[in-house]
Amino acid sequence: MALLAGLRVPARSLLRAGARLRDAALGRWERAAGGGGDGARSFGSQRVLVEPDAATGVAVMKLWNPPVNSLSLDLLTELVISLEKLENEKTFRGIILTSDLPGIFSAGLDLTEMCGRNPAHYAEYWKALQELWLRLYQTHLVVIAAINGASPAGGCLLALSCDYRVLADNPKFIIGLNETLLGIVAPFWFKDTMINTIGHRATERALQLGLLFRPAEALQVGVVDQVVPEGQVQGAALSAMTQWLAIPDHARQLTKSMMRKATADRLLTQREADIQNFVSFLSRDSIQKALQVYLEKLRQKKG
Numbered sequence: 001m002a003l004l005a006g007l008r009v010p011a012r013s014l015l016r017a018g019a020r021l022r023d024a025a026l027g028r029w030e031r032a033a034g035g036g037g038d039g040a041r042s043f044g045s046q047r048v049l050v051e052p053d054a055a056t057g058v059a060v061m062k063l064w065n066p067p068v069n070s071l072s073l074d075l076l077t078e079l080v081i082s083l084e085k086l087e088n089e090k091t092f093r094g095i096i097l098t099s100d101l102p103g104i105f106s107a108g109l110d111l112t113e114m115c116g117r118n119p120a121h122y123a124e125y126w127k128a129l130q131e132l133w134l135r136l137y138q139t140h141l142v143v144i145a146a147i148n149g150a151s152p153a154g155g156c157l158l159a160l161s162c163d164y165r166v167l168a169d170n171p172k173f174i175i176g177l178n179e180t181l182l183g184i185v186a187p188f189w190f191k192d193t194m195i196n197t198i199g200h201r202a203t204e205r206a207l208q209l210g211l212l213f214r215p216a217e218a219l220q221v222g223v224v225d226q227v228v229p230e231g232q233v234q235g236a237a238l239s240a241m242t243q244w245l246a247i248p249d250h251a252r253q254l255t256k257s258m259m260r261k262a263t264a265d266r267l268l269t270q271r272e273a274d275i276q277n278f279v280s281f282l283s284r285d286s287i288q289k290a291l292q293v294y295l296e297k298l299r300q301k302k303g
């Protein structure tokens with residue numbers, strides 16, 4: 001089983017992880033004290049900070065689930081709630097989805113939710129992931145991913161579910177559906193989301209090999225739409241948003257629905273079977289063992 005070791009920065013240490021947490025916590029505190037946007041109040045939950053700008057109708061949604069923004073059950077739930085809240089506000093037409101953690105967009109599904117738990121927990125977790133994807137993929141709002149860090153597996157799915165992707169140019173910021181590297185299989189709706197973005201052949205290659213693309217490759221294959229220098233990601237995402245918001249809402253929204261409905265319906269019509277499939281897959285001893293080994297390797301690489 002391969003680990004992502006070849007793509008990592010050398011000599012990462014506990015100190016760096018500590019610094020990341022401290023900086024992230026400090027930044028969060030400062031924003032909470034200062035408010036956001038053009039005077040509109042920031043809102044959010046413990047793991048999702050939303051900075052709405054009523055003047056532009058755009059809200060910046062920031063993930064904050066240290067250490068790596070893994071998609072825990074709590075984060076999934078809070079994301080759905082924040083998204084729903086913005087959808088219900090007539091003022092808002094667009095969201096910039098980004099991370100509040102330096103160097104990480106999202107590490108994907110939370111492996112601790114998938115290891116050593118009971119079947120009822122796996123079912124609840126998978127349902128929450130389905131819920132987030134169905135909402136994000138079909139939202140009438142324009143969603144632009146400002147990808148400011150590594151984005152493997154479920155992190156890549158999150159980005160692929162947006163309307164447009166801007167990635168910061170840093171070789172450590174890998175993106176892709178790497179499930180096969182963990183000995184697991186990307187579900188059909190992950191695969192469909194990628195096919196809809198980069199086409200069948202490129203997806204087949206990416207999925208079978210568990211490819212994690214660096215920025216230039218990600219741009220070339222079409223996993224992202226734009227690569228910009230680090231520090232310019234949010235600005236570039238906002239510029240792109242201007243173009244998307246220049247289109248009349250009804251025409252753009254109906255077009256989005258026309259393009260995405262069949263893919264979403266495919267999951268909707270077999271949601272329960274998809275949950276059962278996930279639960280029985282995860283309940284296999286061999287899969288549990290593979291995930292445990294992978295998690296252990298992740299934990300040990302610091303030593």
Ligand SMILES: CC/C=C\CCC/C=C/C(=O)SCCNC(=O)CCNC(=O)[C@H](O)C(C)(C)COP(=O)(O)OP(=O)(O)OC[C@H]1O[C@@H](n2cnc3c(N)ncnc32)[C@H](O)[C@@H]1OP(=O)(O)O
Pocket residue numbers: 004008012067068070104106107108109110111112150152153154155178179182184185186187277278281295298299300302
């Ligand atoms: C029928 C269908 C069946 C199944 C379908 C399932 C589909 C699955 C989709 C997924 O998303 S699975 C998750 C895949 N994710 C990964 O492979 C990413 C793993 N993580 C990394 O590669 C790196 O952590 C990183 C994101 C590149 C960040 O590297 P960095 O060096 O900055 O951090 P570090 O590796 O030291 O990790 C810090 C800390 O976080 C823990 N960690 C990392 N990723 C996860 C995760 N996905 N879930 C839970 N925990 C994670 C890691 O173990 C460290 O923990 P520690 O501090 O306790 O040691």
